[in-house]
Amino acid sequence: MTTNTNQNTAEPADPRVAIVTGGSRGIGRAVSLKLAEDGLAVVVNYARDASAADETVKAIAEAGGRAVAVQADVAEEKEIAALFDRAEEEFGGIDVVVNSAGRMTLSPIADLDLAALDAMHRTNIRGTFVVAQQAARRLRAGGSFIGFSTSVVGTQFPTYGAYTASKGAVEAMTMILARELRGRDVTVNTVAPGPTATDLFLDGKTPEQIDRLAKTPPLERLGSPEDIAAVVAFLGSPAGHWVNGQVLRANGGLV
Numbered sequence: 358m359t360t361n362t363n364q365n366t367a368e369p370a371d372p373r374v375a376i377v378t379g380g381s382r383g384i385g386r387a388v389s390l391k392l393a394e395d396g397l398a399v400v401v402n403y404a405r406d407a408s409a410a411d412e413t414v415k416a417i418a419e420a421g422g423r424a425v426a427v428q429a430d431v432a433e434e435k436e437i438a439a440l441f442d443r444a445e446e447e448f449g450g451i452d453v454v455v456n457s458a459g460r461m462t463l464s465p466i467a468d469l470d471l472a473a474l475d476a477m478h479r480t481n482i483r484g485t486f487v488v489a490q491q492a493a494r495r496l497r498a499g500g501s502f503i504g505f506s507t508s509v510v511g512t513q514f515p516t517y518g519a520y521t522a523s524k525g526a527v528e529a530m531t532m533i534l535a536r537e538l539r540g541r542d543v544t545v546n547t548v549a550p551g552p553t554a555t556d557l558f559l560d561g562k563t564p565e566q567i568d569r570l571a572k573t574p575p576l577e578r579l580g581s582p583e584d585i586a587a588v589v590a591f592l593g594s595p596a597g598h599w600v601n602g603q604v605l606r607a608n609g610g611l612v
């Protein structure tokens with residue numbers, strides 16, 4: 358008896374193509390550089406800071422890769438549809454979508470500014486659904502959608518209530534979208550980093566707070582954007598394609 362383990366799998370596109378939202382800075386920037394190094398053409402999305410996006414594209418080009426920068430707010434469906442159009446026009450299709458765009462407002466729930474909650478949830482929840490919707494419609498066979506949560510869903514630190522609630526939504530939709538894409542040969546996974554040395558984590562914290570959080574996991578350091586990019590690149594690669602519907606905590610062993 359023979360077992361067909363490959364019945365829905367198309368030949369890989371050449372080059373494979375990635376969209377990285379929030380690809381201009383922080384973790385998204387490292388993901389863009391890593392995917393380009395792995396041979397993918399990359400659409401580097403950003404919201405406001407065009408110079409950071411241009412700098413990321415320049416770094417990719419200088420390393421011999423292919424990339425373009427495209428502005429779009431992840432919560433705006435027309436802008437994200439245009440972002441996906443641009444990827445198809447520029448590079449011929451879409452194989453990997455990484456939704457790294459995100460924002461974080463920290464506050465005890467008792468003091469939470471509800472306008473700040475709405476703004477953060479618009480990017481983190483609505484933005485994930487807008488990007489996932491386009492990814493679900495357009496990813497080619499063999500493709501992957503990778504969303505972002507946080508390890509604080511597990512650690513439950515005070516002041517992270519509103520932020521962690523938005524990431525709980527991302528975790529909740531992961532397996533559901535994976536199941537909805539049955540038969541398409543497209544995977545859906547979420548990466549949940551621990552403290553990672555980017556502006557989002559470092560801004561507003563004292564050196565003592567940073568040091569304490571860095572010492573918490575058994576590996577006793579902050580994650581680097583490159584640590585997270587390596588995990589994302591694996592999930593988006595043919596080697597990681599058997600991983601589907603999972604939330605992967607990449608955090609040096611933080612619990």
Ligand SMILES: NC(=O)c1ccc[n+]([C@@H]2O[C@H](COP(=O)([O-])OP(=O)(O)OC[C@H]3O[C@@H](n4cnc5c(N)ncnc54)[C@H](OP(=O)(O)O)[C@@H]3O)[C@@H](O)[C@H]2O)c1
Binds near residue numbers: 405461507553
């Ligand atoms: N760093 C950590 O410790 C940590 C831990 C757990 C999870 N995460 C998650 O990892 C992801 C990346 O975080 P990071 O630390 O790399 O953040 P970051 O350094 O603050 O970078 C954020 C990126 O997202 C973009 N962005 C923000 N709002 C956007 C929007 N509405 N539409 C499109 N792009 C938008 C920014 O572009 P502009 O500069 O143009 O605004 C920037 O490129 C986030 O989802 C975050 O929640 C981070």
